[in-house]
Amino acid sequence: MSDETTTTTPPADAPIEPAAGDAESLHHLEQQRRDNRDAVRALGVDPYGARTPGLMSLGDALSAYDQAADEANQASVAAQKQAKKDGAGEDDLPPIADDRPRVKVSGRVVLHRDNGKLVWINLRDDSAESFQVAVSKRDCEEIGFGVAKATDLGDVIAAEGPLMRTKTGEITVWAESVRPLSKCLVPPPEKRAGLSDVETRYRQRYVDLWATPDSMRVFKLRSRLIAAMRRFLDERGFIEVETPMLQTQAGGAAARPFLTHMNALDIDLSLRIAPELYLKRLLVGGMRKVYEINRNFRNEGLDKQHNPEFTVVELYEACGDMTSVCDITEDLIRALAGVAAEAQAIEGLTLPFGELNIDYGSPFERIRYAELFEREVGFPMTDTEKVRAKANELGLKTKDDRGNDFDDILVINEVFEAVAEPAIDPAKPTFVTHYPASLSPLTRPNPDDPTIADRADLFIGGMEVGPHYTELNDPDIQESKFREQLAGIDDEESTFRTFDADFIRALKVGMPPAGGMGLGIDRLVMLLCDQRTIRDVVLFPQMRPER
RNA sequence: GGGGGCGUAGCUCAGUCGGUAGAGCAGUGGACUUUUAAUCCAUUGGUCGGGGGUUCGAGUCCCUCCGCCCCUACCA
Numbered sequence A: 001m002s003d004e005t006t007t008t009t010p011p012a013d014a015p016i017e018p019a020a021g022d023a024e025s026l027h028h029l030e031q032q033r034r035d036n037r038d039a040v041r042a043l044g045v046d047p048y049g050a051r052t053p054g055l056m057s058l059g060d061a062l063s064a065y066d067q068a069a070d071e072a073n074q075a076s077v078a079a080q081k082q083a084k085k086d087g088a089g090e091d092d093l094p095p096i097a098d099d100r101p102r103v104k105v106s107g108r109v110v111l112h113r114d115n116g117k118l119v120w121i122n123l124r125d126d127s128a129e130s131f132q133v134a135v136s137k138r139d140c141e142e143i144g145f146g147v148a149k150a151t152d153l154g155d156v157i158a159a160e161g162p163l164m165r166t167k168t169g170e171i172t173v174w175a176e177s178v179r180p181l182s183k184c185l186v187p188p189p190e191k192r193a194g195l196s197d198v199e200t201r202y203r204q205r206y207v208d209l210w211a212t213p214d215s216m217r218v219f220k221l222r223s224r225l226i227a228a229m230r231r232f233l234d235e236r237g238f239i240e241v242e243t244p245m246l247q248t249q250a251g252g253a254a255a256r257p258f259l260t261h262m263n264a265l266d267i268d269l270s271l272r273i274a275p276e277l278y279l280k281r282l283l284v285g286g287m288r289k290v291y292e293i294n295r296n297f298r299n300e301g302l303d304k305q306h307n308p309e310f311t312v313v314e315l316y317e318a319c320g321d322m323t324s325v326c327d328i329t330e331d332l333i334r335a336l337a338g339v340a341a342e343a344q345a346i347e348g349l350t351l352p353f354g355e356l357n358i359d360y361g362s363p364f365e366r367i368r369y370a371e372l373f374e375r376e377v378g379f380p381m382t383d384t385e386k387v388r389a390k391a392n393e394l395g396l397k398t399k400d401d402r403g404n405d406f407d408d409i410l411v412i413n414e415v416f417e418a419v420a421e422p423a424i425d426p427a428k429p430t431f432v433t434h435y436p437a438s439l440s441p442l443t444r445p446n447p448d449d450p451t452i453a454d455r456a457d458l459f460i461g462g463m464e465v466g467p468h469y470t471e472l473n474d475p476d477i478q479e480s481k482f483r484e485q486l487a488g489i490d491d492e493e494s495t496f497r498t499f500d501a502d503f504i505r506a507l508k509v510g511m512p513p514a515g516g517m518g519l520g521i522d523r524l525v526m527l528l529c530d531q532r533t534i535r536d537v538v539l540f541p542q543m544r545p546e547r
Numbered sequence B: 001g002g003g004g005g006c007g008u009a010g011c012u013c014a015g016u017c018g019g020u021a022g023a024g025c026a027g028u029g030g031a032c033u034u035u036u037a038a039u040c041c042a043u044u045g046g047u048c049g050g051g052g053g054u055u056c057g058a059g060u061c062c063c064u065c066c067g068c069c070c071c072u073a074c075c076a
Helices: A003-007 A028-042 A058-064 A067-085 A142-149 A198-203 A205-211 A213-235 A276-285 A322-343 A369-377 A384-393 A408-423 A475-486 A501-509 A521-529
Strands: A102-114 A118-125 A128-136 A156-165 A171-174 A177-182 A259-262 A267-271 A289-297 A309-318 A350-353 A356-359 A365-368 A430-436 A449-460 A463-470 A514-520
Touching: A028 A142, A058 A102, A058 A118, A058 A128, A067 A156, A102 A128, A118 A142, A118 A156, A128 A142, A128 A156, A142 A156, A142 A177, A198 A205, A205 A213, A213 A289, A213 A309, A213 A322, A213 A521, A276 A289, A276 A309, A276 A501, A276 A514, A309 A322, A309 A521, A322 A350, A322 A430, A322 A449, A322 A463, A322 A514, A322 A521, A350 A521, A365 A369, A369 A408, A369 A430, A384 A408, A408 A430, A463 A521, A475 A501, A514 A521
Parallel strands: A128 A171, A365 A430
Antiparallel strands: A102 A118, A102 A156, A118 A128, A156 A171, A156 A177, A259 A267, A289 A309, A309 A514, A350 A356, A430 A449, A449 A463, A463 A514
């Protein structure tokens, strides 16, 4: 294509053009970027860079600036200039003092201002949104200056030089050398507005992350929150484990699983819908406190609170109960709120979530199911006639698909979900405790009242964040509950309900009494990062394939 | 599943009553050694999501398909 490319390094990749079609079919913006890439090759450097030791993050480089050294340097430069003006000979000139820290940095080019003999470039990485590099024809070596001239927005480059402040006070690397690290052949988003088309943001997260600083901020905070969660649980003696994601029967929840097939054993497998039954087996095995942070998969609808794969922390504490795990959750979430507050430079533990200001600092509300029902609906849930009347008044479902009346408790729960649940103050994290036993088949009944299950659901910001249980550890009761669940449901549903005989066998071996909880981490991150949709806290949310 | 909205240059968007497509940024050429969304001069760039229809004429109206978003329904 061009003669000079034959002299560049490495020669092998110089003349390569895209596999699909000739240059004519390329978008002109991409062609111009390819031309700039050729210009870099013509300088004798590989536009795709190489190992670059000694790099500092942009954030670290910003804090490495030394004002005293910078001022001393400026003063000595001025002094020498003055001496020259006063006619001092070369030998009499005062020496230039330069103790300015020198840094080597790299980043994505987000701004590029070419002033002719002086090129200003702003870099971005995951530690700083903007870091300025000045490339002067006088002070930078020749190749580096050429690279700076041929740089496009979106390229990745490295620069090295002393740290100084410009006239306007911006900390800057006054580059002595510049090297390319990678070429951006795809025209980047608008430099100021960034990427705002949500579809492109989800499909091309690799652009979104560097072009949209908020996006990077959220995912960095997500990472910090999960790290803090591990630290919190590890400090309290919990053991982190990984249990099967591929299961012969997907148990531990009632949800539609994804199905697949294993060739070697010729068996059908499901992606797990919950780790619960395996974690309980570990309690049987003698782990006193276990947790797992991992993905669950549910083959159901997707909306702004549901992604088909979602991250959950599930935790079990031997010899604990619903209340003890609620306490752990409350302490954990308060600790995470502290991490989120610090990261967002917020004083205190009240964090914004859309219009809400959610108070994580005060003790979480705890209210019994029956109490909340009566408070919000106006009469006790035991008054089943009134409950049914209310359900009809609200137009709620009171019959199953075959036309049979729902059990009282199902109608009660319909009314509860329609009236009581929405009345929970979304700005106050709230545990709803003591659910009706028949709604929670895997939960141990309350010792004083067997119609009540020791289960508590945590609500924050109008979202269900996770359940807390006193776990059932009597194998005979568990077995009959499994059977009850399987009875009287239609064929389609029964496909997704399981009777896990090995789990019963494990309980027969003896599981200590236990408290267990599960938290939807994506939803928790939404709350703590003030993001209204799960797609903004999942790096690659599920999308329909592009065509 | 039902309802509503959106899709126009690489990006962010405007486009009136149906009259033959615009801006800013980016890009290209030129000037410029302390700029800050650099500035100044000149300038390229479009299958208006795809297909069909109505019309003398469609970005605009109708049908259909694709994709995304919101509401609603379903969902431990």
